[in-house]
Amino acid sequence: MKQNKYQVMNFIRHIIDEDLAIGKYDNIHTRFPPEPNGYLHIGHAKSICLNFGIAKDYNGKCNLRFDDTNPVNENSNFIESIKNDIKWLGFTWSGDIKYTSNYFDQIYKYAIELINKGLAYVDELTIEEIKEYRGVWSKPGVNSPYRNRSIKENIFLFDKMKKGYFKEGKACLRAKIDMSSNFILMRDPVLYRIKFFKHHQTSDDWCIYPMYDFAHCISDALEGITHSLCTLEFLDNRRLYEWILKHISISTIYPSQYEYSRLNLEYSVTSKRKLSQLVNKKYVEGWDDPRMPTISGLRRRGYTPASICEFCHRIGVTKQQNIIEMSLLESCVRDELNRNAPRAMAVLDPIQIIIQNLPLNYEKIIVMKNHPNMPEMGTREVVFSNTIWIDKADFREQYIKNYKRLILGKEVRLRNACIIRCDYITKDKEGNIICIYCTCDLNTLSKNVIDKSYKNNGIIHWISKAHAQPAEFRLYNRLFNIPNPSSEKNFLANINPNSLEIKHGYVEQSIKNAKANKPYQFEREGYFCADSVYSNQSHLVFNRIVSLRDSYEKLSSKSF
Known part of the structure; x- marks a missing residue:
């Protein structure tokens, strides 16, 4: 077996190893459906x-198969987005793309076979009545009055369904299994229902569509899938999966279904129905909104394929249901970007500093490393001048314990530039600071290593006012206020009203042509990337991918 970076043994791999060892399968064939x-x-x-x-x-195969058995909410836009997401994550499917609709003719024939075997019948109960007749697990269900129709009558009625003679909801095809089963799913499950809706692949060829449980196992078998992997909510469905394959004359090696726990992420919902509500009710901008837990949303926010794959590797594959901490996902992208993202300076909430003892037209080019530990990333030139922007959070009038930034009357180091001392400030009528006036220690200009005799209160970043590029910064926070919004009856009531904070500031000139989704570490601010939708050369928009680990970001969010 070929090793890869993300390989880790789990119960599914142990099953596969055993299947290969005993010769159950010659090769492995999975699918993503x-x-x-x-x-x-x-x-x-x-x-x-x-x-x-x-x-x-x-060294096996993995099919991409679209489970397109319900045309009502399906469309080609979703198909394209899914294909793009898989490719972006770095995977390639085997052979041509498959669609369950490719097998509609065969699936229909297997339905006829079940009818001819007396194992399926056309039922005319309503959906509500079917649910009522099934009852509860603690007592047997009640047979439908249509359950004992003759094979001939069922064939005739199923043909009428296929030709569109029944209205939606007026008839369906059900398997005849066991209305007293302890598993409600096995109490004559529906195999086909009527949908008068144009299908994105088959157009108007069909008005009856197989249910997922009926189509899925047949599609797996037709494609030669060996291990059908799904999440734990399909555990009971395995009984129907195996029952269908056992009672139709499909000539293939039967696939085996195995279940594992689904991924539930803190402060998120991962139900398509709930995600659709967020989109349709305009709580987010769309499926690719950077606050969404969609792959497209994570990509637009600035997450990388490697960080998502690493996250999936770390959480593992088990049968234990749990909610994964958001911090683990953030840690994966932070670890990667800390290694690979070039550095730059940005001021998100600007306040002006004038360095009085430098000439008005003073400019000096400072060469800065693009990464402190990766010389191969090269350097960039940044202009230093007598008028600069710093972040408002980097200045206080009064001394605060452990506040190692600029304080009135005290010194601070400007990143790669010099040491400055705050002399005085000016304010407007409302008491807001207009400008900070400082003096530069000329002996420290552009000296990266400061002599120990120079005692200062820390290092802050800056942007030359004359060379600053205006930018919008989108600070994305958790979309929900509670860790498990899916557990709430009205999950929408727990949306965080501050999930998006927009700031307007500046970035250094070296990234004025920042490409969409290219990550940067804005020193002491976090990891950011240019937004793929809104950002352009005339209006730079940066998304915060994730904050930094250190205390700066936490400190700057406090009120002093």
């Missing part, structure tokens, strides 16, 4: 890494 009714989210990333990763490690 999303329904194209929304964008993929972080939970799908776990499934992608698992299914495609296993196929790669065992």
Whole structure:
């Protein structure tokens, strides 16, 4: 078996190893079967890494198959977004893209076979009545009055369904299994229902569509899937999966279904239905809003494929249901960007400083490293002048314990430039600071290593006013106020009203042409990237990917 960076043994890999050892399968074939009714989210990333990763490690195959059995909420836009997300994460599917709709003719024939075997019937109960007749797990269900129709009558009625003679909801095809089963799912589950809706692949060819449980196992078998991996909510469905394959004459090696825990992330929802509500009710800008846990949203925010794959690797594959801390996901991207993101300076909440003992037209080019530990990233030139911007959070009039930044009457080091001392400030009528006037220690100009005799209160970043590039900064916070919004009846009531904070400031001139999604560490501020939708050369917009670990960001958020 080929090793890769993200390979880790889990119960599924142990099962595969045993299957290969006993000769159950000659090769491994998995599949990733999303329904194209929304964008993929972080939970799908776990499934992608698992299914495609296993196929790669065992020199097998992994199909991309769209489960397009419900045309009402499906469209080609979702299909394209899913394909792009998989490619962006670094995976490639085997052969051509598959669609469950490719097998509609065959699936229909298997439905006819079940009818002919007396194992399926056309039911005319309403959806509500079917649910009522099934009852509860503690007592048997009640047979439908249509359950004992003859095979001939069921064939005739199913054909009428196919030709559109029934209205939606007036008839369906159900499997005849066991209305007294302890598993409600096995109490004559629905196999086909009527949908008068144009299908994105088959157009108006069909007005009856197979249910997921009926189509999925047949599609797996037709494609030669060996290990059908799904999340734990499909545990009971495995009984129906196996029952269907056992009772149809499909000539193939039967796939085996195995379940693992789904990925639940703090302060997020990973239900497509709930994500759709966020989009449709305009709580977010769209499926790719950087606050969304969709792969597109994470990509736009600035997350990298490697960081998401690393996250999926760290959480592992188990059967234990839990909620993963958001900090783990943030740690993965932070660790990668700390190694690979070039540094730059940005001022998000600017206040002006004038250095009085430097000439008005003073300018000096300072060469700065793009990364302190990676010389191969090179250097950049930054202009230092007598008038600069610093962040408002980097100045206080009064001394505060452990506040190692600029204080009235005290000194501070400007990153790679010099030491300055605050002499006095000017304010407007409302008491807001207009300008800070400082004096520069000329002996420290552009000296990166300061003699120990120079005692200062810390190091702050800055931007030359004459060379500053205006920029908008979008600070994305958690979308919900509580760790588990999905547990609430009205999850929308827990949306964080401060999930997006917009600031207007400046960045250094070296990144005026920043490319979309290219990450930077804005020193002492966090990791940012240019937004792929709003940012352009005339209006720079940067998304905060994640904050820094150190105390600066926490400190700057406090009120003094």
